[in-house]
Amino acid sequence: MTITEVSKKYDISQDTLRYYERIGLIPAVNRTKGGNRDYTEESCGWIELAKCMRSAGIPIEALIEYCALTLQGEETITARKELLVEERRKLLEKIEDMQKTMDKLNYKIDRYEKAEITGVLSWDK
Incomplete structure (x- = not known):
């Protein structure tokens, strides 16, 4: 693919x-004889991974390290797993924080909905 x-x-x-x-987030892409990038299914798999992980907030640095480890071969399996486990832990922390925010928003919305019915809104945090 071009x-x-x-x-x-x-x-x-x-x-x-x-x-x-250029930064090593995805391995070097094959080139045509004319020098144009020729993305393979494997290249696209790396792009899908990068896009997915970036959308989850995984830092570029962690993904670069993951890519480098992967290219080093099977002797890095444990290191790759540990990197992913750590990023999962950080992501779970973010999810917990976001859930707390969601709970607070739901609480406040509920209070406003009740106030619309009763015409009374007591002070709240």
Whole structure:
């Protein structure tokens, strides 16, 4: 696939794709004889992973490390797993924080809905 096709398929700018490759977030992409990027199914798998992890807030640095470890081979399996476990722990913490915020919002919305019915809103936090 060309960079244009990949950019459209994954809704990522061509500049971002080049950047991801340059910093090692995705492994080097094969090139055609003319020097154009030729994305394979494997390349696209890396892009899907990067996009998914970035949308979850996983730092670029962690993903670069993961990619580098993966390219080093099977002797890094434990290190890769540990990296992912740590990122999962951080993500679970974020989810807990967001759930607390959601609970607070739901509480306040409930109070306002009751106030709309009764015409009374007592002071709240």
